[in-house]
Amino acid sequence: MSQHTPAVDVSHLAVIDTDGALREAADRVNNPSRRGFLRGAGLVIGGAAVSGLVPGSAFAASSGDVAILNFALTLEYLESTFYAQAKKHAGLTGAYKRFAWTVHEHEAAHVGALQKALGKSAVKRPTFDFGAAVQSQTAFGATAIVLEDTGVQAYQGQAPNITSNAIFEAAISIHPVEARHAAWIRNITGINPAPYVVNPALTKDQVLAAVTGTGFIK
């Protein structure tokens, strides 16, 4: 563990867990490896009972993990800003409106959690221009599908690269939520919500190419 790696606080990414999972987490403390020790520090998993060990604590994360969290944060900035603007300009009604209002809340929560985890290491929110994508309900729907599908593939592609178990668990608590978002908006627009037997993953480069290709990031 390098002395120079930044501290990352993932306690705000904590999800309430069950007794069974807590027991399994405790079992992993007995793993003699260094990373087993870090897992046993009781971050992320569990509510107060477990994180009460070291509430709100930070721990050293690899620079690779920080890069992955910042990659995720960039995508979440993109999504949350997209939804915020669509809510204002796209004239959303009915199911589209319900979707946008709920999903915006989620993406904003993801931004907040990732920013808190990264602290000073967090990248700043870029400037976005969504153009026509947020000017009509139809364009909104089509764009949301692309953004959510890409988000799923991005998290799925990066998760196996994460070295910290706490960050890995946080990432896979977001990944299925993005998949739910993707299926939801697909169903609203009338296309197959679940087009894959096994959802594909994308590499970071593939995701960045797709995102920069949209022209949304200024």
Place this chain on the structure above:
Amino acid sequence: MRTEESDPMHNDGVGDTRTEQLVREFDHDEAVGEALAGLHEETQKVEVAPMSRGSLLKRAGLVAGGGIAGMLIPASLARARDGGTKANDVKILNYALTLEYLEAAYYAEAVESGALSGTVLYFAMVVSAHETAHVGLLQSVLGAKAVKKPTFDFKGTNRKSHSFLTTAKVLEDTGVAAYQGQAPLIHQNAVLAPAGGILATEARHAAWVRDLLGAGKTVKPAPEAFSTPKSMSEVLKAVKATGFIKS
């Protein structure tokens, strides 16, 4: 390396008819099944000498540039989970297989019942195909180590439209929590990658059925910002409580 157009794994599906998407899904099965059959060979071997992660992935044909590059991350970036063992991976895969057996049987019966129609029937048909494919994929990986399919009694829940949907919602939500709960414990990256892909598919199923039930009003397709994992013991306890598994 396949181009986006020819790679069946790169599937945005936006312009396709639902039939075209279903057809492509069956292509997916063969590619995935064949690739993971290589992994199946590895899980059968007694470990005499340590096999490096790189060679394991190459044996299974899973390196970047292979036909499933769109699904799996390149071997150079892959990292096995710390802790966990190949033996425990078999336990996790059999746990997943048990859940997939249950779902596949549930949906197949529902489709055959004749009680479903319209968008509900379409949902059941697509998801039935997926769960059946998941069973095949897991059986292929596990080979002789695969648990046998149980016998089920779904107590008529999948023979009426509304109870079918409410039960399917529980099954799919549980499946998501189950895969999410096990992912950190998976040792081999070649197991983790498809598990992540199945996790996302089950999450799509879960959102879809919730939308069929409540159209985003009474039942939210995505009920929370952060998904909650469940342990194996909790899931198996809940499954047992349904009484669906007879033997």
